[in-house]
Amino acid sequence: MANTLALESEDIRKTFGHFIALSGLTLSVKRGEFLTLFGRNGAGKTTFLKIAATLVRPTHGKLRIEGIDIHQEPERVRRHIGFLSHNTYLYRDLNPVENLRFFGRLYGMPDSEDRIQKLLERVGLERRASDPTRAFSRGLHQRLGLARVMLHDPSVMLLDEPYTGLDANAVEMLNQMLDEAVAQGKTVVLTTHDLEQGLRAATRAAIIDRGKIVFAGDAKDPGIREAYGQYVRMGVPR
Amino acid sequence: MKPVAAIVFKDIVIEMRSKESLSSTTMFGVLVLVIFNFAFEPSSLERALIAPGTLWVAISFAAILGLNRSLAMETDNDCLQGLLLAPLSRGDIYLGKVASNFTFMIIAELVILPVFVIFNNLKFNVQFLEIAAIAALATLAIASVGTILSTISANTRMKEVMLPVLQIPLTVPVVIAAVDATGRVLTGETAEISSWLYLLAGFSIVYLTVSYLVFEFAVEE
Numbered sequence: 001m002a003n004t005l006a007l008e009s010e011d012i013r014k015t016f017g018h019f020i021a022l023s024g025l026t027l028s029v030k031r032g033e034f035l036t037l038f039g040r041n042g043a044g045k046t047t048f049l050k051i052a053a054t055l056v057r058p059t060h061g062k063l064r065i066e067g068i069d070i071h072q073e074p075e076r077v078r079r080h081i082g083f084l085s086h087n088t089y090l091y092r093d094l095n096p097v098e099n100l101r102f103f104g105r106l107y108g109m110p111d112s113e114d115r116i117q118k119l120l121e122r123v124g125l126e127r128r129a130s131d132p133t134r135a136f137s138r139g140l141h142q143r144l145g146l147a148r149v150m151l152h153d154p155s156v157m158l159l160d161e162p163y164t165g166l167d168a169n170a171v172e173m174l175n176q177m178l179d180e181a182v183a184q185g186k187t188v189v190l191t192t193h194d195l196e197q198g199l200r201a202a203t204r205a206a207i208i209d210r211g212k213i214v215f216a217g218d219a220k221d222p223g224i225r226e227a228y229g230q231y232v233r234m235g236v237p238r
Numbered sequence: 239m240k241p242v243a244a245i246v247f248k249d250i251v252i253e254m255r256s257k258e259s260l261s262s263t264t265m266f267g268v269l270v271l272v273i274f275n276f277a278f279e280p281s282s283l284e285r286a287l288i289a290p291g292t293l294w295v296a297i298s299f300a301a302i303l304g305l306n307r308s309l310a311m312e313t314d315n316d317c318l319q320g321l322l323l324a325p326l327s328r329g330d331i332y333l334g335k336v337a338s339n340f341t342f343m344i345i346a347e348l349v350i351l352p353v354f355v356i357f358n359n360l361k362f363n364v365q366f367l368e369i370a371a372i373a374a375l376a377t378l379a380i381a382s383v384g385t386i387l388s389t390i391s392a393n394t395r396m397k398e399v400m401l402p403v404l405q406i407p408l409t410v411p412v413v414i415a416a417v418d419a420t421g422r423v424l425t426g427e428t429a430e431i432s433s434w435l436y437l438l439a440g441f442s443i444v445y446l447t448v449s450y451l452v453f454e455f456a457v458e459e
Contacts, residue, residue, distance in 0.1 A: 016459075055322055056459050078325040089320025091311070093252045105244035106324035132255075148320070 005067070006031045006156050006187035007052060012061035014047050014211070021047040022058070023211035029204075031155075034178075034188045036198040036219065038228055039208035045191040046085070048208070049158045052189070053083040065156055079107070082154035084162050088145030092134040096125050096144050099133060100151055107152040119147040124173060138165035146177060157181060159190040163197050175200065195228055207231050241326045245334025246341060252311060259307035259342055267300035267350040275357045289358045290420035294413050296350055297373065301343050301380050302402050308339050309388040309397065318392070322457060332385060332453035336446070340381040347373050360424070368423045375438040376416035382445035383408050389456045412441050 007029040014022040022044045029035050039045045050056040052063060054074040063070045065077045090099045097116055104112030120126045123143040128136070133144060142165060149157060163171055178201055181188060192198040199205060202219035207227060215227045253259055274292035278284070312318040312335075321331050351373060355366055384405055391400035419434040 050459070053323060055319060075325045075327060078323060081323075083323055085316070085319070087316035087319070089317050089323070090315060091248070091252060091317055092315060093255045093311075094248070098248075098251065102244060102248045103320070103324065106241050106321070106326060108240070108325070110240075 004030055005064070006033070007063070007065055007189065008067075009048075009052070009063040010061055012048065012051060012063055013059050014044075014051065014056065015059050021211055022051075024061070025208070025212055027206070027213060027216075029187055029189060031187055032182070032185045033204060034182050034202045034219075035190070035204045035206065036202040037189065037191045037206050037208055038193070038195070038198060038231075039191070043208045044211040045208050046160050047211075049083065049085075049160050049189065049191060052156075053081055053158050054078055055083075079152065080154055081156045081158055082149035082152070083158045083160075084142075084145050084149045085160045086164060088141045088148065090133050090141065090144055090148065093132060095130050095132055096120055096147070097129050099144065100147060103148055103151055109152065112151070115151065116147075119150055122150075122177065123147045124169075139167050139170045142166055143170060143173065146174065150177070150181075154186070156187045157189070159188065161192055162190065163192060163194055171197070195225065199224065241324070241330050242334040242337060245321070245331065246338045249308070249311065249335075249338035250341070253342065259304050260345055262307065263300040263304040263342070263346040264349045266303055267296040267346055268353050270296035270299065271350065271353050271357055285358055286421065286424045289354070289424060290417045293350075293354050293369075293420060294376075294417050296354075297343075297347060297377070297416075298380065298406075298409060298413050300346055300350070301377070301384060302405055304342050304346065305339060305381075305384040305388045305405070306398055306401055308335065308342070308385075309392055309401070313392050313397075318389075318457065328454040328457060329450045331457075332389075332450055335389075336381050336385045336449075339385050340378060343377045343381055344374065347377065358424075365423055368428075369420055372416055372419045372423070372435070372438070375435065375442060376412050379412040379438060379442040379445055380409055382442060382449055386449040386453055386456050389453070393459070412438060415441070 005028050009025055009027045012022050012025040025044065025048055037045050047056060051058050052065065054070050054077055066080045068077050070077050094102065100116045100119065101112060104116065120129050123146055125140065125143055128140065133141065136144065142162065162174060166174060178188060182201060190198065199219050204216065205219040205224045206213050206216040209231065217224050271292060278288055351370060355362060360366065387404045387408070388401050391397045391404060394400045415434045415437040419431050422428050422431045
């Protein structure tokens with residue numbers, strides 16, 4: 001039977017010295033699913049996404065992206081993922097075209113010019129294509145960061161608090177791009193503190209606390225709102 | 239090799255735009271030579287003894303400045319993480335950064351070496367080419383170990399201080415070999431120079447190989 005899971009983690013643990021960031025996180029995300037992870041600062045959301053993006057090595061446990069083990073074939077895994085973090089990983093002395101062209105070369109896309117132009121139009125940066133990104137606001141940086149994530153057409157998008165610092169227009173644009181990604185069958189895993197934005201397009205939602213999933217359910221189920229409210233007020237939902 | 243070339247090309251474009259690394263390393267190297275030139279006014283015999291040391295103080299400390307700038311380019315906006323997300327081996331990223339650091343250091347030396355030749359009343363002949371060859375070999379060793387050390391120091395609190403603290407002890411054998419080989423070229427006693435050149439080549443190969451293999455651990459959070 002073909003593997004229908006885009007992301008599958010088993011008992012993922014991660015410690016930084018004495019600090020336990022993840023304490024046995026087990027999670028499965030089906031292909032085409034949109035999962036939103038909620039949790040407080042330090043709950044382990046970013047660490048989990050970084051492990052899935054092969055940026056951080058887990059202390060224990062297994063994680064597969066599109067059925068590929070991140071430990072055994074990390075380079076193959078990276079072709080399938082697009083990761084957007086608080087930082088956009090863009091060079092401030094390069095303009096948007098140069099930044100995307102560089103990342104295109106790293107992904108083995110020598111003829112990426114058409115794709116770069118389309119993506120810049122999509123994120124509304126076609127008129128700023130020649131400006132150094134040093135002059136960009138946080139919102140414009142995030143738009144270009146999104147273009148970088150989409151450049152190699154990843155099947156799994158890992159978005160770590162992508163709404164941070166975005167104005168209303170940029171939020172609208174991000175939402176449209178996420179809707180398009182879901183319509184194309186891409187898998188999205190997103191972390192946020194914003195309940196409304198997080199649940200807007202999600203099909204599933206989960207709450208992480210102290211490195212573990214403490215609640216998971218259908219995003220349309222009113223139970224998630226109740227659980228999140230209880231989590232914010234009192235801690236772990238019951 | 240394409241990703242390695244892409245990293246080098248990207249660094250060159252950024253350097254052409256910012257002009258931060260080359261201007262500072264070149265200026266620093268030339269200034270060191272100028273200061274030593276005024277500090278010592280020895281006879282030609284003493285000059286042959288002192289000059290190699292002044293040249294390698296200038297080059298090795300200028301290299302630390304350049305490596306710090308190269309590191310800053312990748313830590314600004316966490317760009318190194320962007321490289322790590324690409325479907326490349328960590329070793330390829332290391333080779334790309336070594337190649338660009340080596341290129342910038344060689345460009346700086348293209349200015350520093352002629353200044354050294356002029357200050358020491360040498361001629362632009364075979365002697366100059368021999369010193370340039372020694373410089374290229376030693377620079378490869380310095381860039382190889384310096385690239386991984388700058389990456390390791392990026393994860394520390396005092397990264398600008400940490401790099402020279404780590405780099406200087408590890409490059410001492412390279413600098414000693416380069417000083418001795420340069421001295422032999424200046425005095426014309428080139429009979430035993432090959433052992434120093436083998437040492438430089440050996441250090442370059444060892445630093446390059448070991449750093450390529452352990453770079454994965456150096457970039458890990």
